[in-house]
Amino acid sequence: MTENTVTGMVTKVQRMSIHDGPGIRTTLFLKGCNFRCRWCHNPETWRREAxxxxxxxxxxxxxxxxxxxxxxxxxxxxxxxxxxxxxxxxxxxxxxxxxxxxxxxxGREVSADGLMRELRRDVPYFEESGGGVTLSGGEPLLQPAFVREVLSRCRAEGIPTAVETNLSVPSELIEELLPLVGLWMCDLKLADDSRHRRWTGMSNARTVANLRLLGRRGVPLIVRTPVVPGVNDTPEAIGAVCTLLKDLEGLLYYELLGFHTLGADKYACLGMENPMPGAEPLPPERLERLREAAAATGIKVK
Known part of the structure; x- marks a missing residue:
């Protein structure tokens, strides 16, 4: 049999993950991202090449x-x-x-066939725990042909799928992938477009439009906001995000992710400058107040 020629560039295939969707998952981290979030803890995924x-x-x-x-x-x-x-x-x-x-x-280039051989080893764990395969990044949807192939083959073999995405891609791609994705996990950093541009280098217009598209389709959806000191760590900023989410059908819950510094050393290792040197995680009590502010809008919050 000839190996499938559809390939993708990945940073790693992380087995036994419990943070990228329900159950035990194998998470595929793809290279390439269209955002330049100043707090990013995975700068090795920005560029498409190794x-x-x-x-x-x-x-x-x-x-x-x-x-x-x-x-x-x-x-x-x-x-x-x-x-x-x-x-x-x-x-x-x-x-x-x-x-x-x-x-x-x-960064290594993998074929769809080669990747599926890796993923099949974990099927017993998926079945036992209610887990599956998650495509993450970077921004995985910047490699659409590879993502489409992997999701299609997972669906054909009964492997549950999830995608972690910033949704800043053409809506036609989202529509095309809808039948292949069991769970969408989407980041919305800021509701205000000008501040979103300032801190990520990109508009949030496509993200918001595609969130509304997913809401109209009623597909299972989790929305996350990384809470970053000096960026969006106020009740007003979080409340504005929640206002955009309130009417989304299929929204399972909204999640606040506390900023951490685990990726700070990666910048020096890659010869890059850290855009937010010295930034510190928010105290737990501060995150709790923001969670309360989000919950007060009427949506389920983690």
């Missing part, structure tokens, strides 16, 4: 990577190895010879 990650604290400065670099992007420097990001083509040769695993290639 990237070289260097974990400085692992580097033993042995220099094994320097001679194998075909573009001359690596050089010894005090405390380790320097990377010329303009020259680096993310070939992965340095990662292959690094004895300390300080060099790591983020």
């Amino acid at each position: 990237q070289l990650e260097r974990i400085a604290e692992r580097c033993i400065a042995c220099g094994a990577c320097v001679p194998v670099c075909r573009t001359g992007a690596l050089r010894p420097e005090e405390g380790g190895i320097g990377i010329d990001r303009e020259r680096c083509d993310a070939c992965g040769l340095c990662a292959a010879v690094c004895p300390a695993r300080a060099m790591h290639l983020v």
Whole structure:
């Protein structure tokens, strides 16, 4: 049998996940995102292509990577190895010879056939727990052909599906995928479009329009807002989001996600600047007050 030629670029396939939908799930993190949220904890998913990650604290400065670099992007420097990001083509040769695993290639291309072989191993866990497969990112819907193929094959094999998305894609794509997606998990960061542009680099117009589309279809839907200090951590900002959600049929609940700093070190590893250095998580009592403000609008809140 010839392997399916539809391929996608992923950062990882995370098995035994319990945070990306009901039950035990296998989450596929796809590369590429059209937002540039300043608080993002997965900056390795912004770009569509593979990237070289260097974990400085692992580097033993042995220099094994320097001679194998075909573009001359690596050089010894005090405390380790320097990377010329303009020259680096993310070939992965340095990662292959690094004895300390300080060099790591983020992103691999997988075929639909190869991925399905991975996913089938977890079917017993899905069946026992009510779980399934979740496509996430980045923004998974920026790889529509691959997403369509994977969702279609999961549906054909009876594997429950979910998608985590910012919904900032053409509505025609959402309509096309509706029969293939069992659960939509959608981010809405801010209701105010000008502030949304300021903090994410994109308008929220498509997101809002597609949320209303999903609401009209009455499909199972979870909407989430990452609560970020100085961005949307007020009752007014959260209340404005809830106002947009109140009449959505199929809305299972609204979820507030507290900002965290777990991805802060990734920026340096990728040679990127952290847009929000020094930002701290909100105290639990502050999140609780925002949850109360959201619940006061009449929607179910987590």
